[in-house]
Amino acid sequence: MSFYGVELSSRLLLGTARYLSPAILAEAIKASGAEVVTVSLRRESGGERAGQSFWSLVRALGVRVLPNTAGCHSVKEAVTTAHMARELFDTTWIKLEVIGDADTLQPDVFGLVEAARILSEDGFEVFPYTTEDLVVADRLVEAGCRVLMPWGAPIGSARGLNNVYGLKSLRAHFPDIPLVVDAGLGVPSHAAAAMELGYDAVLLNTAVAEAGDPVAMARAFALAVEAGRTAYLAQPLEPRDMAAPSTPTIGKAALGD
Amino acid sequence: MLAPWCERATTDAAVATMGAASIEWWSQHFPGLVRNGSLVVVQSRDSADLARFAERTDHFEWIDAERIAALEPDLAGRYRRALFFPDEAHLDPRRALATLVERLAERGVAIRFGVDLLPDAAPGDAVVDCRGFAARDALSDLRGVRGEMVMVRCRDIALARPIRMLHPRIPLYIVPRGDGLFMIGATMIESERRGPVSVRSAVELLNAAYALHPAFGEAEVVELGADLRPAFADNLPQVRREGRVLRANGLFRHGFLLAPALARQVADTLRMETYDADIPERRRA
Numbered sequence: 232m233s234f235y236g237v238e239l240s241s242r243l244l245l246g247t248a249r250y251l252s253p254a255i256l257a258e259a260i261k262a263s264g265a266e267v268v269t270v271s272l273r274r275e276s277g278g279e280r281a282g283q284s285f286w287s288l289v290r291a292l293g294v295r296v297l298p299n300t301a302g303c304h305s306v307k308e309a310v311t312t313a314h315m316a317r318e319l320f321d322t323t324w325i326k327l328e329v330i331g332d333a334d335t336l337q338p339d340v341f342g343l344v345e346a347a348r349i350l351s352e353d354g355f356e357v358f359p360y361t362t363e364d365l366v367v368a369d370r371l372v373e374a375g376c377r378v379l380m381p382w383g384a385p386i387g388s389a390r391g392l393n394n395v396y397g398l399k400s401l402r403a404h405f406p407d408i409p410l411v412v413d414a415g416l417g418v419p420s421h422a423a424a425a426m427e428l429g430y431d432a433v434l435l436n437t438a439v440a441e442a443g444d445p446v447a448m449a450r451a452f453a454l455a456v457e458a459g460r461t462a463y464l465a466q467p468l469e470p471r472d473m474a475a476p477s478t479p480t481i482g483k484a485a486l487g488d
Numbered sequence: 489m490l491a492p493w494c495e496r497a498t499t500d501a502a503v504a505t506m507g508a509a510s511i512e513w514w515s516q517h518f519p520g521l522v523r524n525g526s527l528v529v530v531q532s533r534d535s536a537d538l539a540r541f542a543e544r545t546d547h548f549e550w551i552d553a554e555r556i557a558a559l560e561p562d563l564a565g566r567y568r569r570a571l572f573f574p575d576e577a578h579l580d581p582r583r584a585l586a587t588l589v590e591r592l593a594e595r596g597v598a599i600r601f602g603v604d605l606l607p608d609a610a611p612g613d614a615v616v617d618c619r620g621f622a623a624r625d626a627l628s629d630l631r632g633v634r635g636e637m638v639m640v641r642c643r644d645i646a647l648a649r650p651i652r653m654l655h656p657r658i659p660l661y662i663v664p665r666g667d668g669l670f671m672i673g674a675t676m677i678e679s680e681r682r683g684p685v686s687v688r689s690a691v692e693l694l695n696a697a698y699a700l701h702p703a704f705g706e707a708e709v710v711e712l713g714a715d716l717r718p719a720f721a722d723n724l725p726q727v728r729r730e731g732r733v734l735r736a737n738g739l740f741r742h743g744f745l746l747a748p749a750l751a752r753q754v755a756d757t758l759r760m761e762t763y764d765a766d767i768p769e770r771r772r773a
Contacts, residue, residue, distance in 0.1 A: 251498055252723035253631075284631035285678035288721060387656055443544065 246436025349374025365396035389417025419455030426459025632716030641709035
């Protein structure tokens with residue numbers, strides 16, 4: 232799997248917020264095998280370089296940092312935060328979030344497309360946090376995005392895949408674009424389900440960070456992602472309405488009345 | 489707020505153990521300690537969070553609306569269920585510090601404020617460096633975690649104990665400080681900015697207080713405070729020795745909760761070393 236030409240072996244991406252301590256975060260990342268972690272600039276730093284201590288701890292983990300624009304509610308905020316991220320982390324990657332509704336944290340897809348275009352033209356490699364809407368996804372690709380990150384469910388809701396049909400359609404519509412289910416996953420089976428749909432990876436934070444044992448949960452998600460991906464490649468059965476006997480019935484001895 | 493059992497929801501078990509001992513210490517040394525317990529509530533749509541909080545903590549009772557009303561009459565009818573931690577306590581940190589200063593003065597300890605002195609330059613056989621985040625020059629792995637709080641005065645509501653309101657994004661607690669004063673806290677941001685409280689944080693804290701009880705809508709904002717909590721990577725305190733300097737730091741958001749336990753650790757270390765120095769055979773062993 233590759234994102235913008237960068238080859239990765241782990242299909243699990245983790246967020247770095249809400250852990251009990253940076254020490255537990257480090258252990259969880261190690262247990263997950265994740266090679267990419269997201270870091271929120273705006274909320275964790277107060278919008279300045281003041282988050283350096285925390286970011287240094289994250290950098291020391293030896294993983295690739297995908298800075299995000301979490302907490303941005305406008306195109307201008309998101310673009311400014313992306314520029315700050317590029318300077319601080321020396322990366323052109325940016326996970327783009329433009330929040331449209333403060334309560335559900337639903338993405339503002341109109342602002343998202345606009346910000347994605349501005350940033351792509353400026354040399355950023357954009358990972359947009361979006362819905363499963365096909366038309367929006369088309370616009371994001373037109374704007375220069377080469378990775379799409381549709382939500383499974385609202386951020387932190389732990390509801391899993393709210394619209395399996397929509398996510399399947401997106402996969403079918405964009406066979407060559409890396410697709411990452413981002414947000415809303417609560418338990419490892421949600422991650423496995425996303426991978427079984429043929430998604431390239433999943434990104435999650437709260438489900439691990441706020442688990443009773445974040446390190447064990449990180450490991451559980453890693454196993455689920457591997458299981459889901461392996462199952463997808465093994466070409467699973469499609470559901471059917473009728474029973475399909477696994478052994479032949481013709482010629483079987485009639486033992487009843 | 490001295491809430492070792494509530495803290496268990498988001499911290500290491502050691503915090504609860506040390507914190508419980510600290511409550512006893514404060515009760516013996518600070519007459520202003522209030523041991524009325526604490527209450528944990530949620531808005532109805534977040535009820536799952538209360539159950540989850542209960543799973544991760546102990547030393548509490550599930551209480552119903554009637555009991556909530558008995559404990560906190562001004563919250564009557566607002567919450568159907570709550571968690572009551574009867575053994576928790578609260579104090580006014582500024583008054584507590586002033587009391588400690590007085591008690592030390594009574595014992596002949598000189599305390600000098602406003603003096604610049606680095607630990608290595610301090611006289612004496614042993615130096616205890618407990619400068620908090622200011623000790624960053626000596627502790628490179630110490631980081632600052634920004635915390636912000638709001639003090640309000642509200643005459644329309646009375647609370648006998650700290651109330652913690654769980655919320656997926658804006659968890660908060662309100663601690664009654666007497667005379668209509670309430671401390672609303674606190675944000676926790678991985679930032680070392682020491683500047684004033686941001687509008688976002690103030691809005692979130694005040695909104696959450698208003699959600700807890702609409703009476704806070706008419707409260708006067710008395711103070712907005714922000715500073716850095718000193719923390720190591722595991723968010724637990726440590727005592728480290730460097731020559732004759734003992735560095736006690738990393739209390740994170742548990743300054744008053746864990747300071748007595750940490751101080752005891754420092755004292756034990758110093759006593760043990762004095763003892764060891766007196767008996768060379770023991771030192772060699």
